Amino acid sequence: MNDIIQAAGWALIHFLWQGALIGAGAAVLLRMMGGARPGTRYAVSCAALLACLLWPAYEFVAALEAGPSKLQVLALAAVESIYPHSELLAGIDNRLPLLVSAWLACVGALALRSAFGLAWIARARRTGGHNGHWQLRLSQLAARLGIRREVTLRIVETLASPITAGWWRPVVLMPAALVARMPPELLEALLAHELAHVRRHDFLVNLLQNVVEILLFYHPAVWWLSRRIRHERELVADSIAADLTGEPRRLALALSELEKMQFASQRLALAADGGDLTQRIRQLVAPQQQRGNWKAVLATLGLAAACLSGYANARTDANLPAARTPAIVDFKTCSKPHWPKKDLQAEHTGTVTLSFHVGESGKVIGSKVVKSSGHPGLDKAARVGIEKCSFIPAKLRGKAVASWQQMQYVWTLE
Template sequence: MSGDIVEALIRANLALAAAIVAVMLLRKPVRRRLGPLAAYALWLAAPLCALVSLIPVRAPTAMTFYQTVELTPKAVAAAARATQQMASLTDIAVWVWAIGATAAFGLLALRQLRFVRAAGRLTPLDGAPGVLRGEHVDAGPLVLGALRPRIVVPADFAQRFQGEARTLVLAHEDVHLRRGDATINGLVVALQCLCWFNPLVHLAARALRVDQEIACDAAVIARHPHARRLYAETLLSTVLTAKTAPLGCHWPAAGPHPLKERLTMLNAASLTPLRRKAGLALVALLASTAAGAVWAANPEVTPKPVVSRPVWVQKPDIADLDRYYPAQAKAEKLAGRAVIGCDVTPQGELHRCKVASELPTGAGFGEAALQLSQHFRMDPTLPDGKPAGNGWVNIPISFQPPR
């Protein structure tokens, strides 16, 4: 199990890193030619490629061949040692990843909590239903939260932003809410926790926030084309906002360079609706093509040969059956049956067992059969000379109440 997790993490992060590098190279040219919204939508290719990398390519059953190998006792012992060492390393890797993901989640949660506490008590803003005002001057404006996002503005919002400037600020945050940017940022934070060891993911998270803000700026200017100058002055008046929340759409993005990018885009000519739609269509085509290429590069999963005539060198005895017999069924003297399917190791042991069926349902015979699987051991070589390892076996087990 741990080996599968490590393999999936490596494969997903390789696909994610390749997609991030491609997006980082394309985002600015796409923004200039196809608009800010297309550059923002381009980031969907990164998680899409990561998810597609986890979908295995199944090899055709008719083209599957199994190689016959000779297993000697010495070879079996060497394979057992190698398997145990690999299992130990993968277990350690999974624990390190889990601890790192938990620590990353804790740090981001602490940052969010500090920001919420620093904002102070949130009260409804006069004349703007649905907008909350913080107690301090550095509590926004932004969209705060992911599951239930709300617009939060600083305590001096009414004095700092008046007239049309106030309308522009609220229009900006309203675009964030309508587009679901808060939910997207929440998914980005989750990805940062899961891929805490990948520096490209954290770099991409910051670049995505910049593209998100620029796309939002473009939407506001499209609605208020006469207010470009006022909108730019409003951006400059909020540059001192320093504190950030992981779960929030920040306005403006932190740092002077993103602000310079935003001001530059305000001077760009607006695109026609047809060109914006063509840009989004092209981005969707690029993302689907990249995802298809990642899927095509996935390793093929060969169907496992089914061991139909296993030779058991060890099977559970009556004492084992009595030990794992479901307590309630034993008390009621209830008989049952379960079928489990298991992978077979090169040493003839069973692992990754799953319950295929059980009767009666819910009586616990399936779980009891899983416990009994540890007492089965198969001859590594089948009667026809083929190895039993790396195969699949179905085992029916009947349970009769003890007399």
Template sequence: MSGAVSQSLGWALLHLLWQGTLVAVALAAALRVLDRRAASVRYLLSCGALALMLVLPALTGWHHYASLQKGESLPSAPAAVEHSSAVVRTPGFVLERAVEKHSPVAPLAVRPTPVLERALPLLGEHMHWLVLAWGLGVTVSSLRLLSGWLKLRRLVHEAEPAPAEWQEALERLARRLGMTRPVRLLRSAALDVPAAVGWVRPVVLLPVTALTGLSTRQLEMVLAHELAHIRRHDFAVNLVQTLVETLLFYHPAVWWMSRVIRVEREHCCDDIAVGTSGNAISYARALTALESLRVMPLGMASPAMSALGGSLTDRVRRLVGAPAARCSSRWVAGASLVTLMSGVAVAGPLVALALPSAPPAATAEAPEPPALVSTPLTPAFPVPAAAPAPMMAPPPPPALRLAQAPAPAPAPAPKPMISGKRDVNVNVDADSDYDSDEDTTRVGDKPLSVDQLVALKVAGVTPERVKELESLGYEPTVSNLVQFGHADMTPEYVKEMTAILGGKPTAEELVQMRHVGVTPERVKGLSAAGYNKLSADELTQAAALGVDERFINELRSAGYDKLPFDDLIELRALGINGEYVRTLKAAGYDKLPADELTQFKALGVSPEYLRSLREAGLDKLPAEEVVQMRALGVDAAFIRKLRDEGMDKLSVDELIRLRSSGVDADFIRELRKKQ
């Protein structure tokens, strides 16, 4: 990198410290004015502010480089400024009044502060070290991002297709949201929260626990949230966002803006998900239920976007409460947006004024007295009042929300139209706390409310469906009719499952089995494999996780026959199959009990790990010791380093004690140096 480029880049990075602080202050002031419920506008402003953080250093560096090409002095050499006849406008210089004898008004002259006189030359001389440190930071951040991306791709590759019924439900939701691109639905045992991945070929990753732990309606709301991410092109915006974080990792304002963007992005998708159901309380319950299913946090840095991003408490409070609006009118929000967007237009001239423009070097002639300034000085610090237009402008979501207490007089405001699978347009009253999942009102007993009629129409309920449900022996309540309608329940399916189970299942059990893909053929296959008389819940778990006749026969061929059904579910959830069992058998671990087998898989005991222990001299270890060593991180590298320090022929118990106490080769080496 040439000296001019290095100097320009270094000064651009340094100037961004105060420029970015001003942008962050402007954004914070704008967010303070806007209503918290105006998630779309807040998201646009935050994206614009982050984009401005990338524009400002580019303009600064370009202006500095152009000045150097013209032969102007660097900002690190202000020695001749005091005796120059030119006016220098540089941040950190003080303005002093030069008194002129016959002038009624004392004009201003510019003098550098003593601190900057000493600091700027030092910065200029060591600027290449600053650029080098920045480059190392960018490299480390890039490697971290690449690691997260590779983990994400591996998750997508190892995931399995979700049941066909849920893929169809996802496609119906996508059509209701106006999406035309195909979206794949995959299930993964390695995740505990849903996530949206990809832009050109988007994928929704669904944890297996969500298929069995959430109700049908709750899972549809969560899927609507993930589809909202895809419809808004959030994946592409998130990639650009992570790029800015990588390049400007050293600036705290960048991380704060990025966090605000992620929070408001989730709020925007929450609004869209609520718009598909018309019920904010039900959606808040779905988020809470999803959180209760989590076993571990999503601990990977990746571009994936989860339905539980941001603070769950704040999101639920925003959905079910009506906070006091800080934005007095739409005009205020619009004025804030226009003001912030104008920041890019004025950023260039302000940055040019902020940079020094020193004259050519002084000659050997006697210095002339400083020239007096007869015109006002332009402010040296640019104050960007706004952010540019966002990198990707998402469609505005419906602003549905609930009031904390029902208002006595106001009429409900009209909301965006929602089309069901029969393409019927309806208006949703957003201020209702109606929840069809708990509605036991019988159709025909009394007049139905607007919300109940909306839910029935969206689910495709007809008078024939009501009579059909009664003929099957189920109460024609609003809840049953809506759930049966969304599940596309048929009389044939109800009769077949009743005959298989030996009794009439509940409406909720029927809906769950229908959605996860429980079919008479699948039940017959399980019976042929030796698992008959399973309950509705067990059949639902088996279908959701993919436990079928093929999986059972595969384990049986690997030596695991007549396993309890709960062990089958646990093995399948962890991804244990016949191939994994055979690889362990080849490594000398045959006929492990089911609990030890699950421990091996959960801790990541692989044939490679067992081979490395054998090469390190630890062969034919009991399964319990292997589990302990793997859990503590005792591997071949740890053993070799200890041997290099003279700790040879250690037992497994000694290795475990050393590792659990934090004693390693580095600790031993440090002690020897002090002896």
């Protein structure tokens, strides 16, 4: 369990820079793809969000597969000087259980919120009203789009905006106010938009988005990419609906009515008022000319190079025991070394460098002289003194491990 906590904690920490790298690359690429089709930008955004999920997942699995024994061998063979930030690493490593616990608490709260949303949709499906005329019209539109599954229409009193949910048994929830107030031709355009989501299986992508948002809720890049996906998805659905009805301006007018009513959007379902309504209306009325952009190719290559570079650095760091912290002496347990009487009378001085073995309990279980002071008595007194000290043992992924340390005793007379 401790290995899982350590691997998860460091994966979450490393995603801070990984997510920033993916988000920055995606932003540059999408910026250069301004003239591309919405479907292409949608695919790029989805790929970037998927990378946000897969990269830390891979790091987590790789850390578990490495195993503590392999890392321990690397740690015990390493020299302490290669850890210039050992105190910082020690502080982070010791707080990983708290970090992971807080992350799990937030994930649980967000998952519960999503579960309540899905439960509300399921209840609306069971209790929503029926309308034979619009159910027939919905089925006819679905057949024209090549949708073979049965799509159910439910009229909901408390709903603010039409939404689509479900994959195997899709359902379109339509506000009762819209059925009563909106002209039939505009309502039909909105139904065509919802059916476009059904044909593209967008509900599954939306669920995956929610999973990524829940697991990586702390990173702004995830939320930005998710919003971008929803925006591009609505543009794609608008295009399909406009082709189906043959009148793009009809759908634009329906969206304009939605904007005036200021309907709220649903996160766990696909709503017709998602994305930037103004831009969607403009795209329907005066679509941008699609053009190729060679800069997008350069941006793609740059993003790939940056990701590979970041991955290589991450793998290089992973080969070092980054989560290992050195043993720390507890000075309260140490007493001033006893100066040998003969050496004191002879006024012997010097510096002795000791290498000592700190066990998992924090006790010194062996020592040796690396560099003598030139006086055997002082060397022996230094070894006796260090063996009386207690240490906070070195840690590898949160576990206490034995380690060799070095320390200097300086014998001087004042």
